[in-house]
Amino acid sequence: MASDSCDLLCLDLPQAERVRALVPVDGNAQEAADRARALGDPTRLRIARALQVGDELCVCDLAWVCSSSQKLVSHHVRQLRTAGLAASRRDGKLVMYRLTDVGRALLSALLPDTEAAERG
Numbered sequence: 001m002a003s004d005s006c007d008l009l010c011l012d013l014p015q016a017e018r019v020r021a022l023v024p025v026d027g028n029a030q031e032a033a034d035r036a037r038a039l040g041d042p043t044r045l046r047i048a049r050a051l052q053v054g055d056e057l058c059v060c061d062l063a064w065v066c067s068s069s070q071k072l073v074s075h076h077v078r079q080l081r082t083a084g085l086a087a088s089r090r091d092g093k094l095v096m097y098r099l100t101d102v103g104r105a106l107l108s109a110l111l112p113d114t115e116a117a118e119r120g
Contacts (some may be wrong), residue, residue: 031084035102038083039110041067044076049108050100051086056098064117 019065024032039045043066050065051057059077063070080086083106085103088095 033108035083035085038080038085039106041076041079043072044080045107045110047073047076048080048085048103049111051097051099052104052107056096058094058096060094062097 039048046066047062050062054061054065056066059070059074062068062077063073066073077088079088080103081088081097083098085106086097087100088097090096
């Protein structure tokens with residue numbers, strides 16, 4: 001059975017130091033992991049896609065689009081906001097949600113734009 005580690009210590013120190021300088025420290029890695037985890041739930045992924053397509057939507061619209069209760073959608077959109085993937089603004093009695101630039105970038109990596117693929 002193959003081992004997952006080297007049998008010989010063969011450290012290329014200049015290469016290893018160059019790479020080490022570019023690897024995020026624990027705090028930055030934790031923030032990125034939290035953002036990735038926020039899109040790790042199928043409901044949140046669907047909500048994020050709806051925000052990507054609809055640009056800005058209220059919880060009522062999101063609930064209808066995602067065939068979920070407003071309470072469930074509100075819970076999930078709050079998690080997206082906490083992770084920095086969505087932002088909100090109050091418009092009278094409505095709270096409107098949209099993806100942040102970080103949210104759009106991460107979602108695009110996970111779910112490439114199917115319309116662009118179909119056109120191209």
